[in-house]
Every structure is written in C-alpha cells, then in structure tokens.
Amino acid sequence: MSWLAVPKEWLATFGEIISFCARVVREVLGLRVLRFFGEALRQAGVLILSSTLVIWGLIFIIGLQVGIEAAYFNRSVGSPAYAGVFAAWADLRELIPYAFGYMMAAKVGTGIVAELGSMRISDEIDALEVMGISSITFLCATRLLAAWLVLPVMYLAGIGAGFFASYLAVVQQIGEVSSGGYFLTFWMFQNPTDLVYSIVKGMTMATAIVLVGCYYGYNAGGGPVGVGTATAKSMVLNVVLVHLIGMLGTQLFWGANPRAPIGG
Amino acid sequence: MADDYEDAKLRGAHAREERARAMVPPGGDASDEYRWHTGTNRATGAPDAVEFIEVHKAFGRNKILRGLNMGIPEGKISMILGPSGTGKSVCIKHMVGLLYPDDGDVLVHGESVPNMQDDQLFAMRKKFGVLFQDGALFGSMNLFDNVCFPLRQHTDKAEEEIQDIVARRLREVGLEGAHDKFPNELSGGMRKRAGFARALVLDPDIVLFDEPDSGLDPVRTALLCELIQEIHEENGGAYVVITHDIMSAKRVAEHISVLWKGRIVESGPAEELFNSDNMFVRQFLSGASRGPLGME
Numbered sequence: 001m002s003w004l005a006v007p008k009e010w011l012a013t014f015g016e017i018i019s020f021c022a023r024v025v026r027e028v029l030g031l032r033v034l035r036f037f038g039e040a041l042r043q044a045g046v047l048i049l050s051s052t053l054v055i056w057g058l059i060f061i062i063g064l065q066v067g068i069e070a071a072y073f074n075r076s077v078g079s080p081a082y083a084g085v086f087a088a089w090a091d092l093r094e095l096i097p098y099a100f101g102y103m104m105a106a107k108v109g110t111g112i113v114a115e116l117g118s119m120r121i122s123d124e125i126d127a128l129e130v131m132g133i134s135s136i137t138f139l140c141a142t143r144l145l146a147a148w149l150v151l152p153v154m155y156l157a158g159i160g161a162g163f164f165a166s167y168l169a170v171v172q173q174i175g176e177v178s179s180g181g182y183f184l185t186f187w188m189f190q191n192p193t194d195l196v197y198s199i200v201k202g203m204t205m206a207t208a209i210v211l212v213g214c215y216y217g218y219n220a221g222g223g224p225v226g227v228g229t230a231t232a233k234s235m236v237l238n239v240v241l242v243h244l245i246g247m248l249g250t251q252l253f254w255g256a257n258p259r260a261p262i263g264g
Numbered sequence: 265m266a267d268d269y270e271d272a273k274l275r276g277a278h279a280r281e282e283r284a285r286a287m288v289p290p291g292g293d294a295s296d297e298y299r300w301h302t303g304t305n306r307a308t309g310a311p312d313a314v315e316f317i318e319v320h321k322a323f324g325r326n327k328i329l330r331g332l333n334m335g336i337p338e339g340k341i342s343m344i345l346g347p348s349g350t351g352k353s354v355c356i357k358h359m360v361g362l363l364y365p366d367d368g369d370v371l372v373h374g375e376s377v378p379n380m381q382d383d384q385l386f387a388m389r390k391k392f393g394v395l396f397q398d399g400a401l402f403g404s405m406n407l408f409d410n411v412c413f414p415l416r417q418h419t420d421k422a423e424e425e426i427q428d429i430v431a432r433r434l435r436e437v438g439l440e441g442a443h444d445k446f447p448n449e450l451s452g453g454m455r456k457r458a459g460f461a462r463a464l465v466l467d468p469d470i471v472l473f474d475e476p477d478s479g480l481d482p483v484r485t486a487l488l489c490e491l492i493q494e495i496h497e498e499n500g501g502a503y504v505v506i507t508h509d510i511m512s513a514k515r516v517a518e519h520i521s522v523l524w525k526g527r528i529v530e531s532g533p534a535e536e537l538f539n540s541d542n543m544f545v546r547q548f549l550s551g552a553s554r555g556p557l558g559m560e
Contacts, residue, residue: 123400124400129389133386
C-alpha cells in the first residue's frame with residue numbers, strides 16, 4: 001500500500017464531511033427546515049433541558065479557577081487591584097468559549113452521534129426516507145436550527161455564570177480588592193464588541209460540533225461497535241476543532257489589536 | 265471414539281456437498297454457476313408494479329445482484345425467497361430508492377427510480393409502506409405518535425381524523441391498548457405489528473415486508489401471516505414479502521420469486537413454483553438438505 005493511501009483517505013473523509021455539512025447548512029439557510037419546525041423546537045427543548053446546567057456548571061467552575069489565578073497572579077506582580085484585568089480577558093476571550101466547546105463536544109456532540117447512529121443501525125433513518133421525508137432535513141437540519149436558536153442565549157447566560165464565579169473568587173473568597181475596584185478594571189478591559197467576538201467564537205464551535213456529530217451519527221455503520229467508534233472519532237475531531245477555532249478566533253479578533261486601554 | 269464419530273460425520277457432510285455441487289440439470293454445464301437459473305417467469309396475468317431490468321449491484325468486490333430480472337405483479341402477495349446473503353433486502357432498498365443499481369434499471373409503475381430527482385423520489389416513496397425487520401419504530405415517540413407520523417407529515421387531515429385512522433390501524437394489528445407505550449416497552453412481535461400499522465397508515469399501493477417472521481415463534485409467525493393476508497384482502501395492492509420461511513410462503517404467497525447468486529432462478533404463481541421441476545427450487549421450497557444448494 002502506498003504511503004499516500006492514508007492522507008488520501010483523510011482527504012476523502014474531510015471532503016465528505018464538508019459536503020455533508022454544506023448540505024445541512026443549505027437546508028437551514030434555504031428554510032426547508034421550517035417544514036419540520038416542530039421537531040426543531042423539540043430538539044431545542046431537549047438541548048435546554050439536558051445540557052444547560054452542565055454547561056453552566058463547567059463554565060462556573062472555570063470562572064472560579066480564573067478568579068483564583070487572577071487574584072494570586074496579580075498579587076505576585078504587586079498589583080492585586082488589577083485582578084479584574086486578568087479575569088476579564090481570560091474569561092470572555094478564552095476560557096468561557098473553551099469550556100463551552102468542551103462540554104458541547106462531550107455532551108451534545110456525542111449525544112447526537114449516539115442517537116443518530118442508533119437510529120441508523122435500527123433502520124429508523126431508512127424508515128424516514130421511505131416515508132418520503134428527507135432524513136437529513138428532519139434529523140440534522142432541525143438539530144442545527146435548534147442549536148442556533150438556543151445556544152446564543154445559553155452562551156450569554158454562561159458568560160454571566162463565569163463572570164459571577166470569578167467575582168466570587170477574587171472579591172469574596174480572596175478579598176484583596178474591593179468590589180468596586182474589581183469591577184472598575186474588569187469592565188474597563190472589555191467592551192460590547194469583545195462580547196460579540198466571544199459569542200461568534202462560541203457559536204462557531206457549537207455549529208462545528210453539531211455538524212460533526214450529525215455527520216458521524218448519520219453515517220454510522222457496523223452495528224453498536226460502529227456507533228461507538230463513530231462517537232469516539234467525533235469527539236477527537238470536535239476537540240481538535242474547538243482548539244483550532246479558539247486559536248483562529250483569538251488571532252482574528254485580538255491578534256492584531258488587543259483592544260485594551262493600555263499605553264497610547 | 266467420539267473423535268472418529270465426528271470425523272465420519274464431517275466426511276459424510278463433505279461428500280454430500282460434493283455430490284450436490286456436481287449435480288447438473290439436463291443439458292447443463294457443471295462449471296456454470298448459473299446452471300439452475302432458468303430465469304423462467306411464469307405468467308400471472310397481472311401487470312408488474314415493480315420491475316427489475318438487468319440490475320447489477322456490488323458493494324466493493326462483493327457482487328450482490330448480477331443481472332437481476334424480476335417482476336412484482338400488481339394486486340398479489342409476492343414472496344422473494346432465497347438463501348441468506350443473496351440480495352433479497354438489497355432488492356427492497358432498490359425498489360424505494362435507498363440504493364441505486366450500478367447498472368440496469370428499476371421501474372415502479374413504469375417510472376425509473378434511479379432517474380428520479382429528489383422531489384420525485386420522495387413523492388414516489390409515498391406509494392410504499394415498508395415494514396423493516398425490527399419495525400424501525402422511532403424510539404423518541406410512543407406507539408400512537410409513531411403510527412401518526414406519516415399522516416401528520418403528508419396529509420392535511422384534522423387531528424381527530426388522524427386519531428380515528430391510527431386507532432383503527434392499531435386495532436387491526438391488535439395493539440389498541442398500547443397507544444402510550446414506547447418501542448422499548450414492546451416485544452419483538454408487537455414492534456413488528458406496530459411497524460405494520462405504520463406502513464399501512466397512508467394506504468400505500470405497494471407494501472414491502474423485510475423478513476417479517478425473523479425472531480418470531482411459529483405461532484406468532486402464523487398469526488402475522490394471517491394478518492398480512494386479511495389486510496391484503498381488505499386493501500389490495502402489491503405486497504412483497506422477503507423471507508426464508510417456507511411455511512410462511514406456503515401460507516400467504518400468491519407469487520414467488522426464487523433468488524440465488526444475484527439472479528432469479530425461477531418465478532411465477534406460488535402453486536406452480538411449489539411443483540417446479542427445477543432441482544434448486546424444489547430443494548429450497550422443501551427445505552431439503554440434499555440438492556444443488558450446499559453450505560458454500
């Protein structure tokens with residue numbers, strides 16, 4: 001077997017994933033998904049009920065860690081009053097999107113693969129098709145629409161949970177800066193544009209995770225073992241994508257301009 | 265001693281297989297793997313609802329259909345019989361456009377399935393009701409919603425009318441008390457009957473059954489066969505049943521196609537096939553161990 005066989009296979013799989021994702025996105029943007037709006041709302045409900053608390057929980061814990069690091073790091077450089085700067089940047093720009101991406105990949109992405117994969121191996125997807133229903137629209141486009149409906153709000157509330165946790169750690173737990181002093185620098189080092197950029201980062205991750213989950217679940221084969229393999233593959237790809245999107249987002253939004261009131 | 269006995273049994277089995285393989289029909293060639301495939305299609309007097317014309321289909325190097333020519337007559341219960349792995353389920357998937365032939369054509373009421381656009385294909389599929397092996401019920405819906413599903417998606421009927429239709433269909437298959445149950449709360453037989461009710465709910469012209477008897481005990485298989493007959497008498501249409509079970513074939517089949525190695529051995533009215541002179545057909549329809557079909 002030629003050494004080119006493996007990269008060729010990767011390239012072919014990548015092409016398949018892109019083509020599948022483009023089809024799902026077309027179904028949503030072309031509004032054909034609205035034929036199954038009820039199913040999209042049901043999926044939104046499932047997303048809210050099953051994933052909200054766990055996503056907020058992880059973001060809250062990461063927010064606490066950021067607060068503790070912020071307080072001690074700024075003490076170590078002799079500026080404990082500036083803990084808010086560390087918290088503002090680390091929370092909004094990096095750790096909230098990452099925590100959101102990790103939990104989305106672990107909870108939502110793998111859930112989609114497992115559900116669609118088991119539907120595939122039990123002929124439920126074929127059953128949909130022979131009923132004259134486009135299974136890609138019904139199963140995948142509705143999940144993407146549900147994610148787009150629910151996740152921006154969930155992400156915004158998650159940002160609130162992260163900010164609150166950092167405040168608790170810096171001001172209430174370690175307490176080397178007053179509440180007013182903390183918030184002065186905390187709000188000074190971020191603005192609404194940063195918030196929008198953070199949401200864009202989080203939603204790009206969420207979209208990628210839902211699409212990758214749909215691809216691996218929809219195309220699963222080989223019985224229960226095949227579904228397990230597809231779930232593992234989707235998790236690996238999603239974790240890579242979360243970091244890739246995180247890195248590119250930071251480069252794009254803050255790489256050339258830190259958007260901070262520092263110096264001239 | 266026991267080992268000698270086992271060896272003797274094995275040698276006997278091999279010898280029987282060798283003899284079976286060496287069988288040749290009059291005028292046939294022992295090296296021709298299709299020597300039993302006369303391809304005879306005995307007339308039924310009914311037009312074909314579905315036709316396979318020289319259909320070839322391979323998965324990788326595994327050639328499943330190798331020039332299949334087959335007709336499914338209108339208004340009859342047809343059975344596609346054949347050894348395992350010979351392409352019966354692949355046939356069903358070609359009829360509804362879940363698989364496309366590598367070569368050849370599949371016609372449904374005279375229209376070529378492989379040449380249909382997506383919209384035409386989805387519209388054509390509404391002519392079909394399919395009962396999958398395990399029912400293929402949606403795990404996220406209860407029984408009632410499962411059976412409602414095609415009606416809610418494809419008709420503008422009022423909810424009350426939908427409920428009446430679904431209640432009638434569930435009553436017909438003996439599931440009137442199980443409306444609220446989820447698929448994982450049902451036995452295999454109940455899931456099949458629920459799948460049958462769902463397949464019938466749009467009054468399809470063609471109903472396909474993929475091994476409806478698999479995993480069922482003989483009594484429930486017989487009851488399911490009776491149900492298929494009763495509902496066919498009531499609704500008409502072309503019913504296609506895929507099975508290995510000869511008893512089921514004897515009970516319900518009006519037309520039989522015997523498939524082996526990706527081609528039809530013989531097809532025609534059931535009573536004529538059961539009296540066929542073809543040794544392969546005779547062996548298969550009697551379930552005999554001696555004949556052209558071995559363990560290969």
